[in-house]
Amino acid sequence: MNRALTVARLQFVGWRSVVGWPWGILALSFLINLALFSAMNEADDFEPTTGGLMSIYVVMFVASINAITQDFPFAIGLGVSRRSFYLGNVLNYLGQAVSYAAVLYLLAVIEETTDGWGVNLRFFGIPFLLVDNPVLRFLSFAIPFLLLGFIGIAIALVFKRWGVNGLLMLSTVALAGIGGLVVLATWRGWWSAIGGWFADQPGWALLVGWPALLTLLLAGLSYLTIRRATP
Amino acid sequence: MSAVVTVTDLTKRYQGVTALDGVSFSLAEHRIHGLLGRNGAGKTTLMQILTAQNFATSGEVSVFGQHPYENEQVLSRISFIKESQTYPSHLRVAHVLRAARLVHPGWDEALAQRLVDVFQLPRGRNVRKLSRGMLSALGIVVGLASRAPLTFFDEPYLGLDAVSRQLFYDHLLADYTEHPRTIVLSTHLIDEVSDLIEHILLIDRGRLLLDVEAEALRGQVVTVSGPVAAVDEFARTGTELHRASLGGTARATVRGDFGPAAPDRARSLGLDLEASSLQDIVVRLTTSNNGHAAGGAAAADKEAVR
Amino acid sequence: MEDGRPIFLQIAELLENSILDGTLAEEGQVPSTNELAAFHRINPATAAKGVNKLVDDGTLYKKRGIGMFVSPGARAKLRGRRRDEFARQYVRPLLTEARKLGIEPAELKNMIDTWEEGR
Numbered sequence: 001m002n003r004a005l006t007v008a009r010l011q012f013v014g015w016r017s018v019v020g021w022p023w024g025i026l027a028l029s030f031l032i033n034l035a036l037f038s039a040m041n042e043a044d045d046f047e048p049t050t051g052g053l054m055s056i057y058v059v060m061f062v063a064s065i066n067a068i069t070q071d072f073p074f075a076i077g078l079g080v081s082r083r084s085f086y087l088g089n090v091l092n093y094l095g096q097a098v099s100y101a102a103v104l105y106l107l108a109v110i111e112e113t114t115d116g117w118g119v120n121l122r123f124f125g126i127p128f129l130l131v132d133n134p135v136l137r138f139l140s141f142a143i144p145f146l147l148l149g150f151i152g153i154a155i156a157l158v159f160k161r162w163g164v165n166g167l168l169m170l171s172t173v174a175l176a177g178i179g180g181l182v183v184l185a186t187w188r189g190w191w192s193a194i195g196g197w198f199a200d201q202p203g204w205a206l207l208v209g210w211p212a213l214l215t216l217l218l219a220g221l222s223y224l225t226i227r228r229a230t231p
Numbered sequence: 232m233s234a235v236v237t238v239t240d241l242t243k244r245y246q247g248v249t250a251l252d253g254v255s256f257s258l259a260e261h262r263i264h265g266l267l268g269r270n271g272a273g274k275t276t277l278m279q280i281l282t283a284q285n286f287a288t289s290g291e292v293s294v295f296g297q298h299p300y301e302n303e304q305v306l307s308r309i310s311f312i313k314e315s316q317t318y319p320s321h322l323r324v325a326h327v328l329r330a331a332r333l334v335h336p337g338w339d340e341a342l343a344q345r346l347v348d349v350f351q352l353p354r355g356r357n358v359r360k361l362s363r364g365m366l367s368a369l370g371i372v373v374g375l376a377s378r379a380p381l382t383f384f385d386e387p388y389l390g391l392d393a394v395s396r397q398l399f400y401d402h403l404l405a406d407y408t409e410h411p412r413t414i415v416l417s418t419h420l421i422d423e424v425s426d427l428i429e430h431i432l433l434i435d436r437g438r439l440l441l442d443v444e445a446e447a448l449r450g451q452v453v454t455v456s457g458p459v460a461a462v463d464e465f466a467r468t469g470t471e472l473h474r475a476s477l478g479g480t481a482r483a484t485v486r487g488d489f490g491p492a493a494p495d496r497a498r499s500l501g502l503d504l505e506a507s508s509l510q511d512i513v514v515r516l517t518t519s520n521n522g523h524a525a526g527g528a529a530a531a532d533k534e535a536v537r
Numbered sequence: 538m539e540d541g542r543p544i545f546l547q548i549a550e551l552l553e554n555s556i557l558d559g560t561l562a563e564e565g566q567v568p569s570t571n572e573l574a575a576f577h578r579i580n581p582a583t584a585a586k587g588v589n590k591l592v593d594d595g596t597l598y599k600k601r602g603i604g605m606f607v608s609p610g611a612r613a614k615l616r617g618r619r620r621d622e623f624a625r626q627y628v629r630p631l632l633t634e635a636r637k638l639g640i641e642p643a644e645l646k647n648m649i650d651t652w653e654e655g656r
Contacts, residue, residue: 003303006333013329017321070319076284077316078334079306079379227301230285263580400578408571408581426538426579446543446583453541498630506541 007080007088008095011071022059022100029055030123037119050123056100057148064093064152068160073231086226090219093149101142108141139208147211150218157225235260235381235413236281241290243276243437250276252437253290258413258430265428265445266417267513273437274417275313278383282311294381307336310379312370314386318358325354327369328376335377342406343376349398363390371399375406385417396420400427425509435517445509452512453493456482457502465500472515484515544579548587553596553615556607563612567597567605 012018029052067089075085108124116122158166185191198206234257243251250273258264266274279285280292283299283306292298299305318327328347332338347354350368353361361369367389374382384403388396404427407414418424431448433441441448452472455465462474462481469487476482484507489496497504507515538544555561570588574581588605591597596611635645 003307010330010333013326013333014319014321014323066319070317073317074319074330075334077311077313078331078373079282079309079311080334081283081301081303081306083301084303228286230279262582401575404578404580405575408574426544426577426583429580429582445580446545446586449543450541495625495629498633508541 003080003084004087004091007075007085008092010075010078010080011067011089011092018063022056022063025059026053026056033121033123034117034119037116037121050121052123053104056104057144060096060100060145061148061152064149065156067093068153068156068226072160072226072229076231082226082229086223089153094146097142097145097149100145101138104141105138133204136204136208139212143208143211143215147215147218150215150222153222154218154225157222157229161225161229233260234258235295237291237293238277238281239291241277241280241292242288243273243280243285244288249437251280251287254434254437254439255290256432256439256442258415260413261411262429263407263414263416263427264430264432265421265424266415266432266434267419267421267441268434269419269517272434272517274434275315275385277434278311278313278385278415278417282306282309282383284311307334308380309383310335310374310377310381311383312374312385312387313383314367314370314389316366316370320357320359322358323355324352324358324361324369327358327373331373331377335379337378337380339376339378342378343372346372346375346402349402350395364392364395365390367391368395375402378406378410378412381413381415383415383417386419388418388420396423400424403427421510421513422508431509433513433516440516448509448512450490450493450506451488452484452486452507452515453489453497454482454484454505454507454511455497455502456480456505457500461500461502465497465502473518484511486512538577538579544583545586545590548573548577548579548584549590552587552591553619556596556612557615557619559612561607563607563609565607566603567607569604 029050033050033052071089072085075088076082080088104124111117111122111124155167155170158170162169185194201210236258238257239255241251241254242249254273254277266277268274276285280287281294281299283301286300294305295308297305299309322330324347328343332340332343350365350372352365352368352372356365358366358369367387368391371384371387374384374387388399391399400423403414403416416424416428425445428445431441431443431445432439455462457480459476459479459481462483466474466483466485469485469489471483471485473484474481494504538547552561552567556563561567567588568576570581570585573579573584573588577584588597592599592605595608596615597605598608599605631645632642635642640648
């Protein structure tokens with residue numbers, strides 16, 4: 001566990017870039033939107049959402065890929081076990097997801113109380129994410145970080161262990177699998193049933209529960225993959 | 232002296248290629264070992280397996296008495312400096328040193344800072360903007376300052392000029408003398424390190440050709456030249472590694488336990504005798520097919536035709 | 538260091554030379570193996586082996602905790618041994634080469650005298 005903490009710290013030695021990129025890009029996106037909305041603030045009764053919040057998730061997704069393609073060979077080269085690297089990396093990512101989600105939550109609250117930063121800008125609060133329960137609302141910020149992070153880790157690990165061919169194989173299987181299911185669903189007329197299932201799911205399950213489950217599954221598979229990966 | 236590394240019948244196969252073929256040896260503690268061989272001989276693969284960065288196909292590996300795979304106790308005592316090491320692209324020189332300091336329990340920060348000055352490394356420069364030589368120097372600083380009980384240097388000098396390489400050897404020797412530890416130096420600049428290494432492992436095409444004390448090998452290989460009959464006579468007492476002939480004279484490189492009497496014997500046969508350097512020995516052993524077997528007709532014929 | 542001969546023998550010889558020419562006096566302290574290693578850029582273990590060879594044959598002796606010293610009488614002993622080696626190392630090849638060129642031993646003596654006078 002000590003070594004895992006070492007890895008988490010090791011990934012933070014260049015912390016200015018680690019923290020700077022996601023928040024820098026988010027800030028840039030926010031400022032552009034703010035300027036845009038100040039310029040056209042006559043549209044009072046209309047509350048569009050910008051999608052600019054996505055930028056921080058995209059940066060963190062890329063960061064999780066970099067963790068495998070760049071940090072992994074570096075840490076293993078310095079003499080860290082794969083297990084420690086993985087745990088440290090998860091710890092590091094988890095810490096960032098939780099703290100970033102907290103900041104985003106805070107910003108969303110500020111956004112609401114200031115009537116969209118005084119210009120009716122809805123940047124941090126996403127309409128379909130309006131959940132009353134504060135814990136669920138917090139998780140709805142945090143879980144996407146984790147899901148995207150582990151998708152990034154999983155994809156990068158497939159590349160690390162099986163190369164380009166591995167990635168092509170993965171995409172082919174995924175495409176064939178999803179395509180097959182779509183065809184099957186259409187052929188057997190399952191679509192209304194599927195739609196019904198989604199409609200029956202409570203909001204928290206769609207936003208938090210199922211993504212969390214998928215995240216756990218990816219985390220487990222990634223761990224098994226990294227144990228035999230070479231830097 | 233106890234063995235830090237023990238390797239038994241180690242084999243590594245990549246698709247269709249045998250990188251290591253039944254290699255067995257052990258490395259004694261607190262010595263400088265030279266891991267020699269041509270490019271692609273299997274040196275890097277061997278070190279990668281010893282540091283658990285790669286996986287063996289078969290055979291046993293023991294480092295500090297344990298298997299290194301996922302073994303924090305073993306891995307934290309190893310430093311492996313390789314030419315191909317990559318760094319996260321956002322890191323600066325100072326970041327890399329800080330990271331290495333976190334991982335290596337025996338890290339000597341004062342030494343690291345001194346070496347950074349010696350090699351004139353720009354502390355604030357991004358690793359992507361370092362020249363090849365600076366990257367090598369960074370690896371050398373990490374390898375020496377880590378003070379790891381088992382340190383591997385895999386061709387650590389790419390892009391370094393002769394002066395910087397000498398600086399590396401001098402600091403390696405000085406720090407090793409003060410803080411004895413087990414060092415494995417993989418290199419093909421053999422002449423440069425031949426006086427530093429105590430024990431030699433020579434690998435060729437995945438096989439272990441030599442596992443000897445450097446001092447024992449010195450004087451074991453000589454080149455005699457003179458009349459063919461006399462050369463034949465001398466060569467009979469050893470294993471002929473190489474021969475070239477011109478008319479009635481011949482030159483043969485011979486390996487054997489000649490001892491201090493060899494020059495006298497050569498002289499009384501009317502031969503000129505020249506002792507081979509370590510580099511010559513390695514070249515002879517890895518270019519001739521009879522490096523490990525007696526009789527050298529094939530190689531001799533080839534040379535004679537030229 | 539020179540190629541082709543064990544380095545520890547070369548180290549031992551260098552120390553012997555220093556004793557023979559008086560650079561290292563009898564009862565004087567000999568450089569430590571670490572100093573020898575750094576100066577000649579060789580492995581410390583090899584330097585130690587060279588020094589130990591001289592300890593074994595009595596040329597040097599060990600003062601515990603202080604270092605290595607030249608034994609009393611070491612210089613005379615070395616000189617005697619080197620004289621024997623001189624004949625083997627220099628006189629014999631000289632004669633062999635002379636024979637090859639048809640130089641008789643008497644003529645060889647003359648040559649040596651001439652060179653010694655002209656020095």
